[in-house]
Amino acid sequence: MENFGFYSPTYFAFGKGMESSAGDLVKRFGGSKVLIHYGGGSAVRSGLIGRVEASLKAAGISFVSLGGVKPNPRSGLVREGIALCRKEGVDFILAVGGGSTIDSSKAIAAGVLYDGDFWDFYEGGVAIEKALPVGTVLTIPAAGSEGSGDSVVTNEETMHKRGTGSDALRPRFSIMNPELVFTLPAYQSACGATDIMAHVFERYFTNTKEVEITDRLCEAVLLTMIRETPRVIADSHNYDAQANVMWAGMVAHNNLCGVGREQDWASHNIEHELSALYDCAHGAGLAVIFPAWMKYVYKHDVNRFANLAVRVWGCQMDEQNPEKTALAGIAALEKFLKSIGMPLSFAEIGAKKEDIPLLVKTLGVSDENPLGGFVKLNAKDVTAIYNLAADR
Amino acid sequence: MENFGFYSPTYFAFGKGMESSAGDLVKRFGGSKVLIHYGGGSAVRSGLIGRVEASLKAAGISFVSLGGVKPNPRSGLVREGIALCRKEGVDFILAVGGGSTIDSSKAIAAGVLYDGDFWDFYEGGVAIEKALPVGTVLTIPAAGSEGSGDSVVTNEETMHKRGTGSDALRPRFSIMNPELVFTLPAYQSACGATDIMAHVFERYFTNTKEVEITDRLCEAVLLTMIRETPRVIADSHNYDAQANVMWAGMVAHNNLCGVGREQDWASHNIEHELSALYDCAHGAGLAVIFPAWMKYVYKHDVNRFANLAVRVWGCQMDEQNPEKTALAGIAALEKFLKSIGMPLSFAEIGAKKEDIPLLVKTLGVSDENPLGGFVKLNAKDVTAIYNLAADR
Known part of the structure; x- marks a missing residue:
C-alpha cells in the first residue's frame, strides 16, 4: 500500500x-x-x-x-x-x-x-x-x-x-x-449510474498490490450499483433504490475507493473529448469508452480483470484459462450497460470515426505525455481504443 | 433507508x-x-x-x-x-x-x-x-x-x-x-481485529431494510479482516497486512458502515461490564460475547444471518433450511476467532458465572430500559447471553 x-x-x-x-x-x-x-x-x-x-x-x-x-x-x-x-x-x-x-x-x-x-x-x-x-x-x-x-x-x-x-x-x-431524483428520465439515471461505476473502475485498475480494503470498498459500490440501477430504471419513484444509488455515487468519488494506490483515469480523459465535441452525456460517453479501454488493456493484468469478474459479476473462475474469465467480466459489463439503455458505440452517440485524429489531437496525448496509470497510453493506443468503440 | x-x-x-x-x-x-x-x-x-x-x-x-x-x-x-x-x-x-x-x-x-x-x-x-x-x-x-x-x-x-x-x-x-504496529503482540492484534469486526456487526444487524450500500460496505470491511488478520498474526512485520487492518479499523467505526439505519450495540454494552470488572481486553470480551449474542438472537431474522454467512463467510446457501446457513456463519465466526487466538468462554477471560447477577445489575438493563436495536434485550435476555458464554 x-x-x-x-x-x-x-x-x-x-x-x-x-x-x-x-x-x-x-x-x-x-x-x-x-x-x-x-x-x-x-x-x-x-x-x-x-x-x-x-x-x-x-x-x-x-x-x-x-x-x-x-x-x-x-x-x-x-x-x-x-x-x-x-x-x-x-x-x-x-x-x-x-x-x-x-x-x-x-x-x-x-x-x-x-x-x-x-x-x-x-x-x-x-x-x-x-x-x-x-x-x-x-x-x-x-x-x-x-x-x-x-x-x-x-x-x-x-x-x-x-x-x-x-x-x-x-x-x-x-x-x-x-x-x-424521482423526476429524472431513465436515460439520465442510467448515464449517472455509468459515471458512478466508472469512478470506481478508474480506481480499481491499479498496479499497486495488496490494497485489499480499497478493492473491497470498490466492489461494494459496484455490487450495489448492479443491484440498484435496474430498479431505478424500472421505477424512478423507488425511494430506497434511488437512495442507495445516490449514496453510492458519493462513496464512489470522495476517494475512499482510491486511497493507497496509483489510479488510472485514462478513460475519463478519453471520454471528455467525446462529450466536449458531440455534447453527449458524460455517462453515455463512458459507456462507449470503458469496455473498449478494458478490451485494449486487460492483458496487462488478466488476473485483476478475472478477479473483478468473479467478485462483482459473479462469473466462475476458469483456473485453466483466466483470460476467459476476464473477458466474461467485460462482456457482463457490456450486457449490463445495454440493459440499462446505455450506448456502446460511436454511432449511438453521434460520434464519427473520421473525427478520431481530431479527438486524439485535442486530447494532447503523446509518447512524452501519455494517459493513464494502469497502462500508459500514447496517441497510437488511444486511437486504437477510439477505433474499438467506433467499429462495434 | x-x-x-x-x-x-x-x-x-x-x-x-x-x-x-x-x-x-x-x-x-x-x-x-x-x-x-x-x-x-x-x-x-x-x-x-x-x-x-x-x-x-x-x-x-x-x-x-x-x-x-x-x-x-x-x-x-x-x-x-x-x-x-x-x-x-x-x-x-x-x-x-x-x-x-x-x-x-x-x-x-x-x-x-x-x-x-x-x-x-x-x-x-x-x-x-x-x-x-x-x-x-x-x-x-x-x-x-x-x-x-x-x-x-x-x-x-x-x-x-x-x-x-x-x-x-x-x-x-x-x-x-x-x-x-509491528511490535504489537499477536494477542493484542487479535483483540483489535475482533473489536473492528464487532464495530461492523453492531451496525450490520438492523431491522431497517433496503440499505444495500451500507450492507456491502460492512461486508467489505469484514472480508478484508478475514483475509488480513491471520497474516498480521503470522507476521506482525507484514506492512501491507497491517496497513489493510489499520485502515479497515477506521472505516469500521467512522459510521460509514452504519448510516441510513437503526444499529444494535447491545453486545458492546454487555461486554463493557466484563472488561470493567475483570479488566480483560475489550476485544477479548467481545469474542466471548458476540457469538453468544448471535446464537441468542439469530431467529429474529434468520435470512439476515444467512446472508452474512454466504456473502462474508463463503457458506453455501441452504434454501431448504436457511437456519442451517445462519448457524454455519456463526460457527465460521467462532472458528475464525479461535484461529487468531481469541477466547470464546467466560473461563478464558477469568470471568465467573456466579458474577452474572452483578454484571446484569451494573449494566442497569430492565424491561423499561432494554439494550440493543436489532432485538430489544431485557435483564432475562442478557442473563441468558452471559450464561451462553459461561457454559461453553
Missing part, C-alpha cells in the same frame, strides 16, 4: 425533505450572502428552488441567483458568476443541481478569490489554494462532485474540457434527498 | 514515517500549545514520543506531556489531564496510542472547556457541545477512535464503563503509520 492523505470533511444531510435545512447549514458553515447557482428551469418549476429560498430566508440569509448551467458546464457562465459574486459581495455558493452545476459553482468559488483568469486552474497549472465555501443540493447522482474536491469545465473558445481539484473545493455540506 | 447525517471531517495522514508530520498538522489545525497524552513506557522506549516531540519542536509548537493511560482508561487520569491543560494553557491534545489513549484525550478535551465534572458527559446525560481540538498518532488498530466522535471511559469510583459521543470529539487529524 502506498502512503496517502484522505480528507472528506463535507457534512452530508441525507434523506427526505433535507433541502429545508439549507438555510441552517449555510449559517452553520459561515455564509451570510449566498449565490444560488442552478441549471435549467426544472429546478424552479419543481418548486425546489422555492423551498431552498424559503429555507435561506427563514435563516436570515440573503441571496442572489444565477441559473442556466448546461451539461458540460461552460466557462462563460463561470465568468458571469464570478462577476456577480464580486458585485454582490457573495460569501457562499449554493449549488442546486447535478455535477455540472456543482462543478460550475466550484469554478466560481475559486475564481472569485483569484486575481487572474479562473481558467488558469484548469489548463494553466495554477493550484487552487482558496475558494469561497460551497454547499450543494444534489439533484442528479452521477458525478460525485457533492463529496469531492474536483471540478470539470469546458472552455467555450477552445472546446477544451478540463478538470482541476483541490481540498479547498470540497463542499462544506451536501444535501442529498433521493426524492429530488 | 432512514434519513441520516454523516460527518467525518478528520484528515488522515496514512503511511510510513507520517508521525514526522505531527508538528505541521497541529499547526495546520490551529494548535500552539499541546498536551501529548500517552500510555505506557513503550511509546517512549520505541522512540515514537521522541519523534513526535521533535516534529512539534521543528514546527515551533510547545508542549507538556501526560503518560500513564491504561486499557479501559480511568476517570482519575482524565481529571489530572484536565487540571494540567488548564494550568498550562494547552489548546490542542495530541493522543499517541490506541483507543484508550485517544478516548482519554477526548474526555480531557471536552472536560477542559466544561465547568462541571467531565463525568456528566458519560453518565449524566449532558451533551458535549465543545472541546479542545484533538489529533492522534495511532499505535493500535482496534477502537476506531481515530476517526470517530466516540469516547469510552471507566469511572474508578463505581467501575462504571460508559461511553459518550459528539462531532466535537472527532479528531482534527489522525496519523496512521502501520510500522508503529
